[in-house]
Amino acid sequence: MKQAYSAFAQDISRHIAVERIITDPLRTLAFGTDASFYRLIPQIVLTVVNEEEVRQVLHYAHQHKVHLTFRAAGTSLSGQAVTDGVLVRLGNGWNAAEVLHNGAQIRTEPGVIGARANQLLAPFARKIGPDPASINTCKIGGIVANNASGMCCGTAQNTYQTLASMRLILADGTVLDTGDEASRSAFRDSHGDLLDALQAMHNRVKNNPSLHERIVNKFRIKNTTGYSLNALVDFSDPIDIMQHLLVGSEGTLGFVSEVIYHTVEEHAYKASALLLFANIEQTSRAVTALSSAPVAAVELIDRAGLRSVENKPGMPDYLAGLDNDAAALLVEVRASNEQELQQRLQQTTSALQDFSTLTAKEFTTDKNTCALYWNIRKGLFPAVGAVREKGTTVIIEDIAFPVENLAPAVLELQALFKKYRYDEAIIFGHALAGNLHFVFTQNFTDPQEVQRYADFMDEVCVLVVGRYDGSLKAEHGTGRNMAPFVEMEWGAQAYELMWEIKQLFDPQGLLNPDVILTRNLRAHIENLKPIPEADDLIDRCIECGFCEPVCPSKNLTLTPRHRIVIMRELKRQQRDGKDASYQSLLDDYQYMGIDTCAADGLCSLACPVGINTGDLSRKLRSERNKKHAGKARWAADHFGGITKASRMAFQLTDFSRDLLGDGALIAVSKGVNTLTLGKTPLWHDAMPTSAATVNACEHSVNELTQVIYFPSCASRTMGPGAKDSDQRSLMQVTLELAKKAGVHVAMLPDQDQHCCGMPLESKGHFDQADAMRERLNQALLQVSDNGRIPVMIDTSPCVFRMQQKLDERIRLLDPIEFANRMLVPALNIAPTAEAVAVHVTCSTTKQGLADGLIALARQCSTQVVIPQDITCCGFAGDKGFMQPELNASALAPLQAQVSECREGISTSRTCEVGLSRHSGIPYHSLFYLLDRVSSARR
Structure with missing residues (x-):
């Protein structure tokens, strides 16, 4: 078998660049991991960027009989995106999206994140129908492949129901665009046998009343178990049948390369209520009553679920006092206008009039209160994951019952939890669709525990299917998890029809085998993912992948999820015995896991359990750099001299640039960088000049002082780019702008001696960094x-560190806060008509100041561009000088989006260096723009 994969890799290398054909142990393990509790390590990981590459992959897969699994974001929960064959990932060539017909439709490629599609549709008050909880991470390819739904989607707005057309590639490499009549006609000519077979299936179902009724009834509630057999009932044209069979097929029938969605309305008016009931039975019966009311979402939360979040910050006090039998419904009503909203609220309240609640049945339109309610709901899954025992897996299952059976079904499910000792289990879900999620923790290292899980799942299946004829998978996809139970749910006749579909589309069985359909009745309890203890900083990770879109190294080396997967494997091998791959894994991790981690902390904001993988990278750097502790201590104690030397170094390079020119200087720096094994920076034409100094003693504290200005060390040493039209240093601009606004500013007389310590902290020299911070604190x-x-600091990253570390009496102002509070009110602003790009730094995001920066930019310019898919710039302090590939990868999408802009603004001098280099326009502090468009008020 390995020979087949080797031959496949050799042949496919004629069509795919070798750097996108991955076989090393580190990346096959890391990239092969998804959000499920299964682990299979691919033989090969391929990254494809266009349809032709997919066609060639399919061609050689058939030639060499190797298995293929297509992967989008890897947020799947049921094991449908893991393989021990060839894993085919989407590269950056699949990110196109286009709004059509004034927002009525959207054309999107499979690599587009769901939330990005909604951002494009927002100006038209539209959105895509599916609204999975992972929408900020999952991609259209996965949304289509799993027929994902969500809290408000129900069964009416999923992909199956809102699909206009798709472009697909079958297992034999044929491309069909179902929205193009010429393509349809050509396909009829070339694949008449396949279409005839689908037509025959349609006729058989139509002429079989019991099977026809079975299919119709199974899709009255949410159902993603097995294939979308409703396509054989809902459509008569075999091409329409085919494209709807592809929806929810989890990559087992073909590859979807483009989708056109019919969009749905994004209502502007919303109201929410958290309704508390005495017991789960009353709660469930209220759901039945609400099923006829004009509600957008009804989320059920049992008492265990409420208990898991009741002590979280911001939660209502009354949650902690509820009885053990209590439960809640989170209800949302939406409308296009205020009058319609009030009408719908009245109808909803009327539907609930016969039910007693523990608190008033009050709906609110207050955004903060609504956000609080929905944070309760969104916090349920991570709440269980965060408190689980180390070494255990958090499992979220996904079932659906007919709504009228919800009450007894929930009670019986709770009884099963008690029987199998899943005492921490919670139930919540999209009750309006009869769709329940239950979350529990499981140890897969003990065979007895695995058997307990298997026995429990057997009884769950009997409960769901045998007693209530519900869905074993409502929206998370069949995957490996429920593949052994598809026949149990559907019956032999429908099950064999599904195998017939699989054989028709994939006769060699090469596409994602054992997913959706399997003959292996133990597939759901094989290849279970180990979650070994690794480090307190990361042990809570559930490997969901929510962190990945914001990671600047995602297209270069690893993401936070990948880093954690590899750390767990390294720790496991250290404890259990190192195998042949250990040293290679350890060596590769140094660069991929540690050196190229920007440690920006944005992953913690996206993480459901708040893990900052950057903390792990800094910790590992600290362990590696202990031998350099003395040098770090010397640097901390002699920072004034280092500041002076840095300024002189920039002055020397200014002289060299004038003497040699940028081209020669770039060539020289490359040679020196090679000779020093990458320990000297690579020069480029966006490198800063030396910062002009200011005399801090001329700005001493007096009775008029309104703010202390402490320039960051970057601002003190790095001036503007050589080609910038304004050659003043940031210190000069800041002082002149403050003077224009009538703000009296003072400075530390010995400011060059001080630093917040961030440069040392980022390299893991924590003690030395804290020593510098403490000296600054006292000053x-x-x-x-x-x-x-x-105290105002002109660089957001420094403000963020100082907020966490300095004496709480010191009132720190970020440059954004300083501008909006103290400068703008005292200035006349004449906004420029030239387009301005805005980069929100990681620290600005973490401080919650992004909106303030954008609002300020819009006061200064009538055209503000906020580039999409740019989170952290990847410059990461001085890393952009030493490892510029991280910065280049993070900013790859930037230049195309800012081509119409004259300049860019931000709040970090080092970030601005990288932004200038990779955008083609100068980036500088927001103070430069504000100064240029403002005048003093008289």
Whole structure:
């Protein structure tokens, strides 16, 4: 078998660049991991960027009889995106999206993140129908492949129901665009036998009343178990049948390369209510009553679920006092206008009039209160994951019952939890669709525990199917998890029809075998993922992948999920015995896992359990750099000299640039970088000049001082780019702008001696960084009169670190806050008509100041561009000088989006260097733009 994969890799290398054909142990393990509790390590991981590459992959897969699994974002929960064959990932060539017909439709490729599609549709008050909880991470390819739904989607707005057309590639490499009549006609000519077979299936179902009724009834509620057999009932044209069979087929029938969706309305008016009931039975009966009301969402939460979040910050106090039998419904009503909203609220309240609740039946339109309610709901899954025992897996199952059976079904499900000792299990879900999720933790290292899980799932299947004829998978997809139970749910006749479909589309069985359909009745309890203890910083990780879209190294090396997967494997091997791959894994991880981690912390904001993988990278750097502790201590103690030397170094390069020119300097720096094994920076034409100094003693504290200005060390040493039209240093601009606004500014007289310590912290020298921070802390306390005078720092990353570390009496102002509070009110602003790009730094995001920066930019320019798919710029302090490939990868989408802009603004000098280099326009502090478009008020 390995020979077949080797031959496949050799042949496919004629069509796919070798760097996108991955076989090393580190990346096959890392990239092969998805959000499910299964682990299979691919023989090969391919990254494809266009249809022709997919066609060639399919061609050689058939030639060499190797298995293929297509992967989008890897947020799948049921094991449908893992393989021990060839894993085919989507590269950056699949990110196109286009709004059509004034928002009525959207054309999108499979690599587009669901939330991105909705961003494009937002100006038209439209959105795509599917609204999975992972929409900020999952991609259209996965949404289609799993027929994903969500909280408000129900059964009416999923992909199956809102599909206009698709472009697909069959297992034999044939491309069909179902929205193009010429393509349909050509396909009829070339694949008449396949279409005839589908037509025959349609006729057989139509002429078989019991099977026809079975299919219709199974899709009255949410159902993603097996194939979308409703296509054989709902459509008569075999091409329409085919494209709807592809929906929810989890990559087992073909590859979807483009989709056109009919969009749905995004209502502007919304109201929510958290309704508390005495017991789950009353709660469930209220759901039945609400099923005829004009509600958009009804989310059920049992008492265990409420208990899991009741002590979280911001949760209502009354949650902690509820009885053990209590439960809740989170109800949302939506409308196009205020009058319609009030009408719908009245109808909804009327539907509930016969039910007693523990609190008032009050709906609110207050955005903060609504957000609080929905945070309760969204926090349920991670709440269980965060408190599970180390080494255990968090499992979320997904079933559906007819709504009228919801009450007894929930009670019986809770009884099963008690029988099998899943005491921590919680139930929640999209009750309006009869769709329940239940979450529990499981140890897969003990065979007895695996058997307990298997016995439990057997009884769950009997409960769902045998007693209530429900769905074993409502929206998470069949995957490997429920593949052994498809026949149990559907019956032999429908099950064999599904095998017939599989054989028709994939006669060699090469596409994602054992997913959806399997003859292996133990597939659901094989290849279970180990979750070994690794480090307290990351042990809570559930490997969901929500962190990946915001990671700057995602297209270069690894993501936070990947880093954690490899760390767990390294720790496992250290404990259980190192195998042949250990040293290779360890060596590769140094660059891929540690050196190229920007450690920006944005992953913690996306992570359901708040893990900051950057903390792990800094910890590992600290362990590696202990031998350099003395150098770090010397640097901390002699920072004034280092500042002076850095300024002189930039002055020397200014002289060299004038003497040699950029081209020669770039060539020289490449040679030196090679000789020093990458320990010297690579020069480029966006490199900063030396910053002009200011005399801090001329800005001493007096009775008029309104703010202390502490420039970051980057601002003190790095001036603007050589080609920037404004050659003033940021310190000069800041002081002149403050003077224009009438703000009296003072500075530390010995400011060059001080730093917040971030440069040392990022390299893992924590003690030395804290020593620098403490010296700065004392100096600022003294100059600010123990915090009476606020302190402004001109660089957001420094503000963020100082907020966490300095004496709480010191009132710190980010440059955005300083501008909006103290400068803008005192200035006349004449906004420029030239387009301005805005980069929101990681620290700005973490401080919650992104909207303030954007609002300020819009005061200064009538055309503001906020590039999409740019989170962290990847410059990461001085990493952009030493490892520029991280910065280049993170900013790859930038230049095309800012081509019409004259300039860009941000709030970090080092970030601005990288942004200038990779955008083609100069980036500088927001103060430069504000100064240029403002005048003093008279």
